Amino acid sequence: MNAILDEAYLRLHSTGPEWGDELSNHGPMAAEVLVRRGHAEEVPAWLDAYVRRLDDLPAAREPITDATWPQALSDFGRIGDWVVYFGTQVRERPWREVLATWWPRLLPGIAAGATHGVIRVSHALRTLLAGDESPADAVAVTELAHGLAWWAARSLPVPGPIGPYGGLDAAEALESVPRIPSQQGGLASRFGQLGSLRSFPEALAALRAPADPDDARDRLADLVGAATRKYLTHGHASPVLLVHTATAPNAVLHSLPALPRELWPASLTAAWSASAAILSTYAPVAGAPREVLPEPPTADDPVAELLDRAAATGEEHVIKFTDTAAEVYARSADPDVLAAAVRVRDLLS
Known part of the structure; x- marks a missing residue:
């Protein structure tokens, strides 16, 4: 300790x-x-x-x-x-x-x-x-x-949760998430609109179902990566709330080793529903154009640079999101997730 x-x-x-x-x-x-x-x-x-x-x-x-x-x-x-x-x-x-x-x-x-x-x-x-x-x-x-x-x-269910049984990967499933009619008010009032959004349960069901607990873990990792990349283009609409489309499923992913394996598929379902619900209630349909988005850092060790800068901001969401982006980068080597960490820092610090 x-x-x-x-x-x-x-x-x-x-x-x-x-x-x-x-x-x-x-x-x-x-x-x-x-x-x-x-x-x-x-x-x-x-x-x-x-x-x-x-x-x-x-x-x-x-x-x-x-x-x-x-x-x-x-x-x-x-x-x-x-x-x-x-x-x-x-x-x-x-x-x-x-x-x-x-x-x-x-x-x-x-x-x-x-x-x-x-x-x-x-x-x-x-x-x-x-x-x-x-x-x-x-x-x-x-x-x-x-x-x-x-x-x-603070227990708050996502209206109409449905287990994934479709064929889409995480990035495709996130693209299919509809938006609520009016993105106004607080979290509870926005979530209240999801129950009458008929296309929302369909979007939840579209994610590919896991074949077994190990596959559920892999699907969760894919969701964290897709949501981190999504923040790069869509995070500006609600810089704080949309952080959690990535950090919430990442939290579930890191909890799996402490849980019985039989709970892993249900954990994927819950994490996916939460991430999709926040996206539906806070994100715009169209993302920011690429030309206005930041580039990833060019340092010899870009992850260390991002983590150092996140710590220097002292902003708690920047710190947590950068931690998530660093983990996604370790799995994927995708520079867009590092650019997303730059984006959250620009928006919040």
Whole structure:
């Protein structure tokens, strides 16, 4: 366990997962990326500035039990109760067992907090899977509990989810996603239009179905890559929200090693529905012309340059998206994903 990340988690566990007008607390996620990407020494100062904007974690009000949890699902007013509940769960049972129980319960509400619930869970799992599984050092396990609590308290289903059973690859399937009639208002009001958009379930079904759990993992990786490239041309319409078309499925992809294999196909279905829903509700139909788009960096090590510049911005979405783009580039060597990382930096920093 990196002591700097340990300390960051401890500082952030007294803060709520949201602040202001339902803005998301990205502190734990950005800190994990900075540490993993070799910028640990920058975390304390970054966190000093970041925590000033955050609200305190609301106090618990009424205990959630194994019998009453369905009534508390999607109730953000119970976030303090959910934190206590999951904190107890991970203290009394192995965290992998808790995750295996709750992942299928929470997966239908994957859009929770604009997908930040599953993303925070994933970053905690990366820390745990890197070796911090000792019961004596439960800071990362507690971080997992906070992520699960946020996911539960903000649980938000994608209307009309349908498992993929078509023949399109990820890029083609993203191209087939229709747009809602009016891209106005907040996430909930936009998602509310999806239920009456008859072509949306058809688009969800068009993705090629996975043959087995390993194929589901590969389909997820393809989706992350396609969504990262899509941001290059379409991200300008909503630079923050459209980041999650890539970072949400990437979160699910990184969670798979901690999950039973039989949950992998359903995880692909949920990640695909969330990515498609955000694209439908925030992205324009036509992308920006190529001539106005940035070029990838030309440094000898372009990935290192992008990660260094992302860290220097201190902007949490830039940090997380660049981390995702770097992983896609490692698999594909596609310079467009590096250009997408330049794009997000230009739009948000």
